[in-house]
Amino acid sequence: MARLDVLPVARSHEEPKTSRCSGCAVRDSALCASMSDTELTALRVIGRRRIVPAGQIVSWAGDASTFCANLVSGALKVTATLADGREQIVGLLFPGDFVGQLFTDETTLTVTAIVDTDLCGYPRAAFETLLGDYPRMERMLLRRTMASLNEARERMLSLGRKNAQERVAGFIFDLAARAGSRGADGLLHVSIPVSRGEMADYLGLTIETVSRQLTRLRTNEVIAFANGDRVCTIKNPEELSEIVNPD
Amino acid sequence: MARLDVLPVARSHEEPKTSRCSGCAVRDSALCASMSDTELTALRVIGRRRIVPAGQIVSWAGDASTFCANLVSGALKVTATLADGREQIVGLLFPGDFVGQLFTDETTLTVTAIVDTDLCGYPRAAFETLLGDYPRMERMLLRRTMASLNEARERMLSLGRKNAQERVAGFIFDLAARAGSRGADGLLHVSIPVSRGEMADYLGLTIETVSRQLTRLRTNEVIAFANGDRVCTIKNPEELSEIVNPD
DNA sequence: AAGCAGAGTTGATCCCGGTCAAACAGCAAA
DNA sequence: TTTGCTGTTTGACCGGGATCAACTCTGCTT
Numbered sequence A, B: 001m002a003r004l005d006v007l008p009v010a011r012s013h014e015e016p017k018t019s020r021c022s023g024c025a026v027r028d029s030a031l032c033a034s035m036s037d038t039e040l041t042a043l044r045v046i047g048r049r050r051i052v053p054a055g056q057i058v059s060w061a062g063d064a065s066t067f068c069a070n071l072v073s074g075a076l077k078v079t080a081t082l083a084d085g086r087e088q089i090v091g092l093l094f095p096g097d098f099v100g101q102l103f104t105d106e107t108t109l110t111v112t113a114i115v116d117t118d119l120c121g122y123p124r125a126a127f128e129t130l131l132g133d134y135p136r137m138e139r140m141l142l143r144r145t146m147a148s149l150n151e152a153r154e155r156m157l158s159l160g161r162k163n164a165q166e167r168v169a170g171f172i173f174d175l176a177a178r179a180g181s182r183g184a185d186g187l188l189h190v191s192i193p194v195s196r197g198e199m200a201d202y203l204g205l206t207i208e209t210v211s212r213q214l215t216r217l218r219t220n221e222v223i224a225f226a227n228g229d230r231v232c233t234i235k236n237p238e239e240l241s242e243i244v245n246p247d
Numbered sequence C: 001a002a003g004c005a006g007a008g009t010t011g012a013t014c015c016c017g018g019t020c021a022a023a024c025a026g027c028a029a030a
Numbered sequence D: 001t002t003t004g005c006t007g008t009t010t011g012a013c014c015g016g017g018a019t020c021a022a023c024t025c026t027g028c029t030t
Helices: A037-046 A124-133 A135-161 A164-179 A196-203 A207-219 A237-244 B037-046 B124-133 B135-161 B164-179 B196-203 B207-219 B237-244
Strands: A018-020 A048-052 A057-059 A067-073 A076-081 A087-093 A110-113 A117-123 A188-191 A223-226 A231-234 B018-020 B048-052 B057-059 B067-073 B076-081 B087-093 B110-113 B117-123 B188-191 B223-226 B231-234
Touching: A037 A117, A037 A124, A037 A135, A067 A124, A076 A196, A076 B135, A087 A135, A087 A196, A087 B135, A117 A124, A124 A135, A124 B135, A135 A164, A135 B076, A135 B087, A135 B124, A135 B135, A164 A188, A164 A196, A164 A207, A164 A231, A164 A237, A196 A207, A207 A223, B037 B117, B037 B124, B037 B135, B067 B124, B076 B196, B087 B135, B087 B196, B117 B124, B124 B135, B135 B164, B164 B188, B164 B196, B164 B207, B164 B231, B164 B237, B196 B207, B207 B223
Parallel strands: none
Antiparallel strands: A018 A048, A048 A117, A057 A110, A067 A117, A076 A087, A076 A110, A188 A231, A223 A231, B018 B048, B048 B117, B057 B110, B067 B117, B076 B087, B076 B110, B188 B231, B223 B231
16 A cells, blocks of 8 residues: 555654645756746646655555655655565665656555655656656656666675675765765765664665674774764775775 | 777677668567557667677776667676676666666666677667657656666665575576476476576676575475576476575 | 663674685587 | 686685674653
8 A cells, every 4th residue: 555645643643744736846856857837837736745754654565556756855765675574775765856666556665764754746647647748857757767777786786796894885985975065174074864774774784784884984083973873074085985996 | 988889800800790770670679669660760760780799798887878779689788897806797688678878978887798699779869869759769768767777676685685595596586487488397497598607796696606506406406407507497486486585 | 860762882603605726517629 | 539728516614794692872751
């Protein structure tokens, strides 16, 4: 059963906060950047905003694929799971990313909010029709899908051939490249948006190994932690880069 | 340097066998299935057939992305490589599959023929333009790209969370599902189109581990080999299935 | 302040898969 | 036939990361 249309109330005891998507900030999203007013309007007509609280599941593997969405703010994880519970995060989604599986009736992946997340959801069928009517949107989606595929392939290399040290360092490195901010000290600061467990599920490792590799990086003064475990300072970018891309 | 337009002659000492793609068998390909005559003609105008012998590299990582192609017959492997030589096969391509990276100026992956392969190649720019003119083709490509992405994510789960036994069994299983043929004995026979080394690069393992897992499957009479190492008979599908999808 | 729960770290140990090396099989050329 | 080359199998050994367990740290509740 798809969960994009139903905000689960088990914990919050609140009614779903959905509304016609009128502003939607979609113009900020990569899917809709450089989109004409006509196209934006068409999207708005079928769009509905939804707030998904952190930890909440957006869509279960096995659900009918009836919805897709545009991620407005927050972050989602896309996970594949084995029958015995082993789990792999196969994608992280950030603002502007497209959410959902088109052209298929059943989803095979679970989508979960890792922080409070704001989605602009569309019925899948209506969205697919829309794509046919607005080729520029379809082109945009094709671009993004190909980019996702390249990213997925990059991660196959990591999962198949890199050791724990390289994977953890690479994760920090990628985060820094994507969302690092330079502090007053001139050093890159990175907010790590996921727990150790999620890092492990993303990197194909265990929590303990991730933790050990992080302390190793810290001990070698490649990185340092500030404000608890979730903010990381890159003290030695050259060394980090060397670990990520060894000769 | 892209190699789709140049058939390397180092070994064969033959001139490139290219020709205007007049029949192209493209209608058989998934990309072009159910395509109108107009669309097919447009494709033919920019298409050129190319025969790539087994082992030949079609395109190097780092090449300018100037060509894409439709795989007519044969098989290609798409590999990602680390600076120190570690290699991961991130995709196998079979007849009907689309080859190439669109919307990007530089390729990051190497494409190699694993058997003699027949391609119908297109200049990337012309192909991208064509996609804009024929939305049905673009839709088709979007479908296929999304399917590839799903496949890539499935493989992330395998590379990140499955053990050697599960990966090897899963590989045989997938091959059987895709291209198995039932013999006179009622058993599924599968032709394995790749070497042990390529299996290892695909599965994120070493040659030795792949070999050991195959002999283990053979010893347990789950599979058997016929005609050397490249044809495999599935003697116990239930057991194989159990290994692939444990509780 | 005490108690508690969840996340993260650290330690001890084990085992799967990597590494290195040798044997083996198939095949083509001499 | 022999020789050599390449791909595959098998053996012995080792080490990186998993597993199990204890401990620390933080924030939250009472």
